[in-house]
Amino acid sequence: MHRRQFIKALSSTLAAVWLAPKMALAAIWNKPVFETTQMTQALKDLGADLAIKSDKIQIKAPDRAENGAIVQLEIDSSLANTESIAILVEKNPTPLIATYNLVEGVAGYVVTRINMADTSDITVIVKAGGVFYKNTKNVVVLESGCG
């Protein structure tokens, strides 16, 4: 995260942090964007609401997941100068799953396992050369993975 975004996020959550001292230890965690329940708000907070669809972001995930508690996905971005990756699941209680800031010498590639509450699109946002791109993959979830 950039310093300016961080300061902005920090100041807006200062009251909440004050009331919950333990959160202060994880102050750099981008609380507002991870806690929003609105997909559009999450995308806006990430600065990615105008992301351009790109097939250079490949998302490998099962078409159908028996158990939404463990859905493995593999993300491979062949976009030049991939700087960061974000994963969002629209139908989850909080859509933003994770962000990966690739500081130096890290390929635009990540494998992770996520919770899915319901059948949903998985949206992957990639920032490359200062521009936001996106791609989606639908996964049918047979058993909810969000308790």
Place this chain on the structure above:
Amino acid sequence: MMAKNMKMRARFNDGITTVKVLMHHPMETGRRKTDDDVTIPAHFVQVVTVKLNDQVVMESQWGTGISKNPYLTFKLTNAKVGDTVSVAWEDNKGEQSESSIAVT
């Protein structure tokens, strides 16, 4: 905390080092309930920092949507055999863990 909380592997092949990490963490969302209908408090990893030879190369932030006992794979483009890759996490309770491994 103890390094046994993470399993790591870093393999160099054809210029790329693939790092696989398996963490031991409950990743409670704060929405799950016990059989007695008591809500289990949220307990999840929020920040993961990856270093190559003490230089930060990736910073990742997680919400409650990452599965229990998180699994992560990433690829380093500048690492060589013998380099050290370290992974550190911090969760919402301020608990921390760090583990490192040599690239083979």
